[in-house]
Amino acid sequence: MKQSEGLFYKMKKYKERVHLLLSLIKNYYVDCKLFYKHSNIFKQDTFGKIEALIILRYHSLEKGFLHDSIRYEFGKNVVIELAKLLKREDVIANCNRSQITAAYMVMCNYYTAHSEKNVDISSYYPKSDFDFFSNMLALNFLSVNDQQATSYFDNSDKDFYHFSKSRCSMRDFTGEMVSFETIEKVIEIAKTAPSVCNRQPVKVYFVEDKKIIDSVFAIQKGLKGYSDNVSQLFVVVSNRNYFYKVGERSQLFIDGGIFVMNLLYALHYYKIGACPAHWGFNTDTDQQIKKLLNMKEAEKVICLVPIGIPQNKFKTTLSLRRSNDEILKRIT
Numbered sequence: 001m002k003q004s005e006g007l008f009y010k011m012k013k014y015k016e017r018v019h020l021l022l023s024l025i026k027n028y029y030v031d032c033k034l035f036y037k038h039s040n041i042f043k044q045d046t047f048g049k050i051e052a053l054i055i056l057r058y059h060s061l062e063k064g065f066l067h068d069s070i071r072y073e074f075g076k077n078v079v080i081e082l083a084k085l086l087k088r089e090d091v092i093a094n095c096n097r098s099q100i101t102a103a104y105m106v107m108c109n110y111y112t113a114h115s116e117k118n119v120d121i122s123s124y125y126p127k128s129d130f131d132f133f134s135n136m137l138a139l140n141f142l143s144v145n146d147q148q149a150t151s152y153f154d155n156s157d158k159d160f161y162h163f164s165k166s167r168c169s170m171r172d173f174t175g176e177m178v179s180f181e182t183i184e185k186v187i188e189i190a191k192t193a194p195s196v197c198n199r200q201p202v203k204v205y206f207v208e209d210k211k212i213i214d215s216v217f218a219i220q221k222g223l224k225g226y227s228d229n230v231s232q233l234f235v236v237v238s239n240r241n242y243f244y245k246v247g248e249r250s251q252l253f254i255d256g257g258i259f260v261m262n263l264l265y266a267l268h269y270y271k272i273g274a275c276p277a278h279w280g281f282n283t284d285t286d287q288q289i290k291k292l293l294n295m296k297e298a299e300k301v302i303c304l305v306p307i308g309i310p311q312n313k314f315k316t317t318l319s320l321r322r323s324n325d326e327i328l329k330r331i332t
Helices: 003-037 049-066 076-086 099-114 128-136 162-164 179-188 211-219 249-268 285-293
Strands: 144-148 202-207 232-239 297-306 311-315
Touching: 049 076, 049 099, 049 311, 076 099, 076 128, 076 249, 099 128, 162 249, 179 249, 202 211, 202 249, 211 232, 211 285, 211 297, 232 249, 249 297, 285 297
Parallel strands: none
Antiparallel strands: 144 311, 202 232, 232 297
């Protein structure tokens, strides 16, 4: 009897595992299908996708203005592509949306920056385009903000409204090391981030080996021109071991993302500059950083966060935020 009960139990567990595996495959298939249909990778057939392309391109131009001495005619191909997008009828019809406005501003600032230095860009950006984009603008701001280290952290100990609005990504570090004592204080705050059922799946690799840091950014390729003075780097990862259900297949990114935001606020509170650098790569690239940092197989990189002491003077992108009516949908 006991033997038959043991066999029944094993068969039951086997059936449950097969069911879970099939459920996992089905859910990932649906995820794949929806990502194929609605992401920008294969088709650009909705206004949302076009707006996403515009944001990607205008932000790359914004970052080109961060250097003290800009490289004139930078992003030539991006300018050409962005100009075409900004002259689409559906984009013109939505010119009052925050991100379309921001793109028009960046394009106007790009033309003005070259015109003031008598740099001829008419071969790829004619004045007629500049006039058109200028007429579309309801607002007029510079694409970058000039910052000073002495005032950048003025609101870091104020009420949360002013504190949160004063934090932004900065990339110009002195190379000076932040003490490990301060780093531990930062983590004390960061780890208060909520996670599903308080499982706390997040781990932080804190890298101070300059060769490894340079190798990481050689893989990531998103901090070109700024990585020389990065002496310390957080690599935030989530561990898949802590998730129990098929429905939690994306929870590692949610918990990891919440932790990253808490980390950025903690760094700002302690007057440490930071710039979250994305890690949206395929599995082959994942394996490169895993090998480099000797990570566990179960761990998934969520974000890179280079940190440091800001230089005396530096620039940050405008990064205009969406208006509330673009984000907030009230259901009554």
